[in-house]
Every structure is written in C-alpha cells, then in structure tokens.
Amino acid sequence: MPRGVAILGVGSTVFGKHAERSLVDLAASAGAEAIADAGIDANRISHLFVGNFLGGILFGQELLAPLTANELGLRSVAAIRTEGACSSSAIGLNLAYSLIASGAIDFALVIGVEKMTGAPTEKYTAALGAATDVSVEGAAGLTFPAFWAMVLRRHMYEYGTRREQVAHVAVKNRRNGAKNDKAQFREPVIIEDVLQSRLISDPIRRLDCCPATDGAAAVLLGPAEAGDSRSVDLLASVQTTGRARFSDYPDVTTFSPTVEAANRAYRVAGITPDKISVVELHDCFTIAELVDTEDLGLLPKGRGGAGIADGLTDFGGKTVVNPSGGLLSKGHPVGATGCGQVYEVVRQLRGEHPNQVPGARLGLTHNGGGTQAVVCVNILRGR
Amino acid sequence: MSKVQGRRCAACERVALYWMTACPNCGSRNWLPVQLSGRGTVHSSTTVRVAPAERASETPYVLLLIKLDEGPLVVGRWSAISEPSLGSVVEIDRIQENVVWFAASAASLNANVPPPAEVEAKSHRIA
Numbered sequence: 001m002p003r004g005v006a007i008l009g010v011g012s013t014v015f016g017k018h019a020e021r022s023l024v025d026l027a028a029s030a031g032a033e034a035i036a037d038a039g040i041d042a043n044r045i046s047h048l049f050v051g052n053f054l055g056g057i058l059f060g061q062e063l064l065a066p067l068t069a070n071e072l073g074l075r076s077v078a079a080i081r082t083e084g085a086c087s088s089s090a091i092g093l094n095l096a097y098s099l100i101a102s103g104a105i106d107f108a109l110v111i112g113v114e115k116m117t118g119a120p121t122e123k124y125t126a127a128l129g130a131a132t133d134v135s136v137e138g139a140a141g142l143t144f145p146a147f148w149a150m151v152l153r154r155h156m157y158e159y160g161t162r163r164e165q166v167a168h169v170a171v172k173n174r175r176n177g178a179k180n181d182k183a184q185f186r187e188p189v190i191i192e193d194v195l196q197s198r199l200i201s202d203p204i205r206r207l208d209c210c211p212a213t214d215g216a217a218a219v220l221l222g223p224a225e226a227g228d229s230r231s232v233d234l235l236a237s238v239q240t241t242g243r244a245r246f247s248d249y250p251d252v253t254t255f256s257p258t259v260e261a262a263n264r265a266y267r268v269a270g271i272t273p274d275k276i277s278v279v280e281l282h283d284c285f286t287i288a289e290l291v292d293t294e295d296l297g298l299l300p301k302g303r304g305g306a307g308i309a310d311g312l313t314d315f316g317g318k319t320v321v322n323p324s325g326g327l328l329s330k331g332h333p334v335g336a337t338g339c340g341q342v343y344e345v346v347r348q349l350r351g352e353h354p355n356q357v358p359g360a361r362l363g364l365t366h367n368g369g370g371t372q373a374v375v376c377v378n379i380l381r382g383r
Numbered sequence: 384m385s386k387v388q389g390r391r392c393a394a395c396e397r398v399a400l401y402w403m404t405a406c407p408n409c410g411s412r413n414w415l416p417v418q419l420s421g422r423g424t425v426h427s428s429t430t431v432r433v434a435p436a437e438r439a440s441e442t443p444y445v446l447l448l449i450k451l452d453e454g455p456l457v458v459g460r461w462s463a464i465s466e467p468s469l470g471s472v473v474e475i476d477r478i479q480e481n482v483v484w485f486a487a488s489a490a491s492l493n494a495n496v497p498p499p500a501e502v503e504a505k506s507h508r509i510a
Contacts, residue, residue: 123436125433125434125435125436126435126436126437129435135481136401136458136481137458139480139481139482140446140458140459140460140481140482140483141431141434141438141441141444141446141460141482142446142458143431143433143434143435145431145433146429146431146446149429150426150427150428150429150446150448151427153427153428153429153469154426154427154448154469157427157469157470199430199432200432200433201429201430201431201432201433202429202430202432202466203429204429243407245401246448246456246458247448247455247456247457247458248407248456249456250408250456252426252427252448252456
C-alpha cells in the first residue's frame with residue numbers, strides 16, 4: 001500500500017517578460033518561495049527536479065538542476081533536470097510523487113523554468129520545432145499551430161463544431177487571466193477580436209495561440225502526514241506516452257495518452273470526472289482546450305464546442321476550466337507550465353485564489369508535451 | 384499512380400509508411416513489406432502563414448493530413464496554394480528528402496494526364 005503524498009508548499013514568479021533575470025535566478029526565486037510556503041527545513045529535501053526545455057537551445061545553458069541547487073543552498077540533494085517539451089516539469093512532479101509514495105524518499109522540490117521572450121522570434125519558433133519529429137513532419141513544414149489547425153478542421157468536419165464556438169475558449173481564458181496576479185495577459189477580448197485576429201495557420205488565428213513567456217513555478221512535496229491544514233493531497237499522478245509523430249495517431253480529434261492518463265488518475269483517486277470542481281489543462285491553442293475537455297471526460301466527445309459556448313466550463317457551469325487564464329492568458333513558459341498549473345490549483349483548493357472557484361475541493365491538472373507525446377495528469381484534494 | 388513501399392504489421396495488420404522498430408498500434412516488431420497504392424483522402428488540411436525563419440520564404444504553404452487507402456495517416460505538402468476539400472481523393476506525387484508531396488488524383492480529376500514516375504523512397508526513414 002503506497003503512502004499518501006501531499007503538496008506542502010508552492011511558489012511562482014509572475015508569468016510574462018523577465019528579460020533581465022537568468023533562468024537560475026527565476027528558478028531559485030520560485031523554489032525559495034515554495035520552501036518558505038511549506039515551512040520545512042530545506043536540509044530535509046533529498047531530491048531537486050528542474051524541468052526545462054529551451055535553456056540549452058536558446059541560451060546554451062544546460063546543467064540547470066545543480067546550478068539551481070547551488071543557488072538555493074541545497075547541499076545534499078540529488079539534482080535532476082527533466083525534459084519532455086511542454087510537460088518538462090510535470091515529469092518531475094510525477095517522479096517525486098512516485099518516490100515519496102513508495103517510501104524511498106521523504107521530501108522533494110520540483111521546479112519548472114523557462115525563458116522565451118529574450119530570444120528572436122524565428123529562433124524560438126525553430127527551437128519549439130524541436131518538439132516534433134524533425135526528420136519527417138518537421139521536414140514537411142509542420143508547426144504547432146499547423147498541427148492544432150488540422151485537429152480543429154477535422155473536429156469541425158466530424159462533429160459540426162463551429163469556428164466561433166472555439167473562440168469562446170480565448171474569451172473565457174482572457175477574462176479569467178485578467179483577474180490573476182500571475183498572468184501575462186490581463187486584458188479581456190471579445191469573440192470578434194479572436195475571429196478578426198491575424199491568420200497564423202488556417203483556421204487558427206493569433207488569439208487562438210498562447211504567447212511566448214518567461215517564468216518559473218515550484219512545488220514542494222512530502223508524505224501526507226507531514227502536512228497541515230494548508231497542504232493539498234496529491235491523490236493521483238499519472239504520466240503516459242503518446243506519439244511523438246502526429247501522423248502515428250489513428251484519429252486526430254482525440255488523444256489516447258490524455259484519455260488513458262485521465263482514466264488511470266480517476267481510478268487511483270477513486271473519483272469520477274463530475275466530482276472535479278477546478279481544472280487547469282493544456283490550452284496551448286483554443287482547440288486544444290476543447291479536445292482536452294472531451295478527452296478528460298468533462299464534456300461528451302464531439303460536444304465540446306457547444307458545451308464551451310454554453311458556458312459549461314466557465315464559472316457557474318459544470319466544471320471551471322482554466323480559471324488562472326490558462327496558457328492562453330496566463331502564459332506558457334514551456335518548462336514551467338506543469339508546476340504552474342499545480343500552483344494555481346493549490347491556491348484554489350486553499351481558497352486563496354484571486355479568481356476563486358467557490359467551494360473548490362477537488363482539482364485536476366493536465367499537461368501535454370509535443371504532439372501529446374508526454375501527458376501528465378494530477379488529481380489534488382484540499383484539506 | 385505512384386506506388387510506394389510500406390510495411391504491414393504481421394500481428395495486427397496495421398500499415399505504416401515510415402520505418403520504425405515497433406508497430407505503433409500493438410508494439411510487435413514483426414513487419415512484412417507491402418506495396419501501397421499511393422492514393423488517399425484528405426483527412427485534414429491547413430495553410431501555414433507563419434513558419435520558422437528558414438521556411439519564411441515558402442509561406443503561405445498548404446499542409447495536408449492524408450489517410451492513405453491502406454490506413455496510415457501521413458503529413459505532406461500540396462503544391463497548389465488553395466487547400467483541397469476534406470474527403471477529396473489525392474495521390475502521392477513524389478517523396479523528396481522525407482517530404483511527401485501530394486497531387487490531385489488523376490482518376491478523381493478525370494483528366495488525361497500521363498501517370499507520374501514510380502516513386503522509390505531513397506531515405507532509410509521511409510521503408
């Protein structure tokens with residue numbers, strides 16, 4: 001019988017532009033905040049996981065885990081960097097969960113960090129392309145907006161989903177982000193803004209896409225019995241492997257790694273999707289939120305467009321999705337996003353969020369890297 | 384009609400265009416060679432207007448997701464500037480440096496065009 005795992009502390013920088021700060025500086029400031037939030041002696045931390053994707057490509061800086069350990073004065077930790085594109089830090093969370101649940105270790109600090117805005121756009125666009133199979137689909141000119149554009153067009157064709165229904169995701173998430181002190185974009189938009197923004201990859205437009213972001217977030221985990229009333233129990237943490245090549249999927253309107261991760265997480269936590277009151281999921285593009293909402297079992301397959309347009313994933317609906325503003329509005333510092341989502345759900349379950357979901361008790365995070373090649377789902381419960 | 388060499392999983396019959404050690408469907412490593420018709424239907428499409436710097440001169444370009452008659456999906460390019468409609472029939476025109484180029488099916492166009500030369504994949508990435 002594995003022992004219970006709890007999130008004892010969290011920390012995060014503001015997501016946005018941090019041109020003057022280094023990766024290590026950002027990582028350490030989120031990490032220090034999580035340690036202070038947990039109120040434990042830092043010498044009890046045995047493992048440090050640092051999730052990062054682009055540091056090597058954009059800044060020539062590897063070895064971020066020991067550098068961050070040095071910066072934080074963590075002298076006796078095993079320092080490990082985890083990489084899985086947009087799921088880089090969620091991998092560390094999953095590893096920390098497994099190690100603590102098994103009894104192998106007691107306390108672990110997981111940090112995610114990324115800097116994207118300092119680099120020239122063409123350089124960072126090319127760098128993100130490293131999260132495709134560059135030998136085949138990258139060679140054909142597949143970009144991430146193009147990947148999700150083809151998912152959107154197929155979803156419209158198969159299910160009658162309408163373009164403006166999908167735009168509701170951007171409107172909802174911008175409205176939520178406007179209330180989040182950690183968010184990059186704080187201005188609401190309306191449907192017409194989305195539908196008239198610049199075409200990026202038809203039918204995906206500028207406001208359907210998440211931005212480039214700098215930032216860091218951190219989560220300190222330990223045994224459930226070491227927590228207090230502000231701790232949040234991590235009931236399940238599941239990581240699955242999808243297809244790193246888009247065309248290896250038999251269907252592109254649903255992603256089996258998300259369905260599988262969610263089903264396993266619900267089973268481990270002993271709950272059903274309708275019990276979840278707050279979700280932070282991987283809305284790198286508006287259509288991604290629609291597909292993920294269906295794949296997580298929050299709305300029926302093919303009905304995501306209508307459900308979102310009817311407000312079922314908004315405040316006052318069925319399950320509040322991305323009250324932080326999500327990747328679309330809060331921002332997407334790739335390696336930091338997994339920890340950033342957990343940071344947001346922990347604030348919700350403590351009842352401390354600036355855009356609070358009333359009475360939130362059970363929360364879920366969903367993080368998808370590359371073409372959903374690395375998917376992590378966590379289920380959290382407040383005390 | 385271009386004919387292309389693919390492979391069929393001996394365990395689950397899944398057909399693949401690209402070489403890989405294990406079947407993406409069942410994990411078997413036992414493949415048999417199979418001749419593909421080179422024909423398929425448009426499963427989805429997009430026009431890429433923003434691309435990494437090295438491709439900026441190519442934009443806008445059309446990407447297609449094609450479901451080959453034998454089952455596998457393939458991401459490829461379309462030489463025309465306007466996207467074909469979903470469900471329409473296309474065929475492999477050529478494979479260059481691992482990039483699959485599609486053209487309207489001669490049969491579907493009902494046009495009197497000469498058949499393109501048989502395609503032989505040169506790269507090790509394509510079986």
